Amino acid sequence: MLKVCKYTLIDLARNRFAIGYATLLLLVSIGLFMLEGDPTKALISLTQVVLALVPLLALVFTIIYFYNQYEFTVLLAVQPLGRRNIVLAQLLAITIAMLIAFLVGIGMPVLVFAPSAAGWTLLLTGAALTAVFTAIGGWIAVKNRDRARGVGIGLVTWVLMVLVYDALLLWIMFAFSDRPIEPVIVPLAAFNPIDLARILVMLKIDLAALLGYTGAVYQQFFGSVGGMLVALCALILWVALPSWRAVSAFASKDL
Template sequence: MLKIAKYTVYDIARNKIILSYAIFLLVISLSLFMLDNDPSRSLSSLMSVMLIVIPLVGIIFSTIFIYNNSEFIELLVAQPVKRSYILLADYLGVAGSLSLAYLIGMALPVTIYAPGTTGLYLIVTGIALTFIFTSIAFFCAVISRDKARGIGMALLLWFFFSVVYDGLLMGFLFLFNDYPLEKPVLFFTMFNPIDLARITVMMKMDIAALMGYTGAVYRDFFGTSIGMVFTLILLAIWAVIPLIIAVQIFRKKDL
């Protein structure tokens, strides 16, 4: 299994896209840190970039990779290797190399320019998002045979999680403004990994604002160490479940 993962990483390293992704992140982070002499401001801009770019690149790159790699996968299926191992190995290879690119492109500048808990939270959630959206991408790629449909679905899911979901949530807040909403909102944020990641970092970044009004509820939940562990578990579940479904489908799939 590790052998397949290794070959996947080699394959990815050859096609330069991951390298340009790392350089792109590096340029953005460095320019943000150099343009602004207040690292906390750069961190907040970096967070906005991270929340958009990482899921997008993660999901698109992974989906395309699987479709382009389908012949290699078919070849491997012919070998005496378990099907689930093939997919898991591919997953590890893709998610691993994307995380590596992220570590070089964003985590490195953050640790240099803005070391501290906020930066650490940013790095950890970034890696979590990479793994989650690679997992979702695998789910999309396995579910449909048609490349265009698969990529379309991946894009749609990305758009749903980063824009539509929050829009719907805001609409919900407008509609039910008169009711006590802290618990429902807390509940709904769990169904969007991007929201989870955002709130986790925000717990450190906008602590002053979150102490006010209703923020106390979120602080009591996300701000404690138990809340932190809970968030990490939730993020892990988000990475694991689509992958398990993908593996299940892939095992029975007629290639």
């Protein structure tokens, strides 16, 4: 598995999209820190960029890379290698490449301009989102033979998680505003990795106070060790489940 991973990484290291992705993130983050005098404000803006852009680009890049490598993946499947190892190696390599691009593009400026607890939380959650959406992208690409369909499903997934899910939560909160539904909303928000990442960063920037009672509930839950463990487990599950589905689907599919 590590042999395939190593050479996939060499291929990805020279990939124009991966280099462009790191450069884009670097320009955006340096631009935000230079334009905003207050690093905390810049960090809030950067959080919005990370929460929207990182999942989208990780998802689309993974899907397209898998489709571009399809013929070669078939050739690998004819070698004395287990199929599960092939997909795991490719997923691992793409995750590492996207993480390096993220850490270069976002990590370096954050560590230079805002090396605070909030900055570290943004880096950790952004890295987790990279891993989550790479795994989801791998699953989508393995499950769908048609490239256009795969990319379409990826985009719909992103829209659902970034926009629709939040809109749904807002509607629930509005519709049931006369009842104490915060204890229900908290786990629902944590169920979406993007929302979970947003909450974790917000709590570190001390923006939770602006959310009133909901913010207090978030603070109470995720501010505790148990809450952090739940968040960590949720993110690990978000990586593990799609990866497992991708590996199982590839192991049993006709190529």
